[in-house]
Amino acid sequence: MPSLIHDLLASPSFEIFARVLLTSFFWVAGIFGLFKFDMMVNVIKRQSLPAPRLIVAAMVITELVGSTLLITNVHGMAWLGAGALGVFTLLSIPLGHPFWRYTPPKKMEEFQIALEHLAVTGGLICAAILTVR
Numbered sequence: 001m002p003s004l005i006h007d008l009l010a011s012p013s014f015e016i017f018a019r020v021l022l023t024s025f026f027w028v029a030g031i032f033g034l035f036k037f038d039m040m041v042n043v044i045k046r047q048s049l050p051a052p053r054l055i056v057a058a059m060v061i062t063e064l065v066g067s068t069l070l071i072t073n074v075h076g077m078a079w080l081g082a083g084a085l086g087v088f089t090l091l092s093i094p095l096g097h098p099f100w101r102y103t104p105p106k107k108m109e110e111f112q113i114a115l116e117h118l119a120v121t122g123g124l125i126c127a128a129i130l131t132v133r
Helices: 003-010 012-035 037-046 052-072 078-096 106-131
Strands: none
Touching: 003 012, 012 037, 012 052, 012 078, 012 106, 037 052, 052 078, 052 106, 078 106
């Protein structure tokens, strides 16, 4: 490995940058949920899920607290933030993107989102592994 690449990957600043980048979607979604809470409640209602206000509150808290824990690793809890975000992301597939319920082309669109969620979860698992080493 070239020394420039090694030095970059070993840099604490680059590690923080990577954590911020990995959690960027969750930051945006969490902040959006804070400012557009009622709109998000209506989205959850359209999914016919119970207690939509509670679900949106849990989503926002998970996205913001999980991201904060992963980025800061406060008290060595980055693994918990990554895990919470990973579980949240996996749960959003059957609850928010049930591709098997749709017909084409919507089925393919939702399937692609589900695959993206799996990839993000893989990244979060890697982040959790790296924070405990």
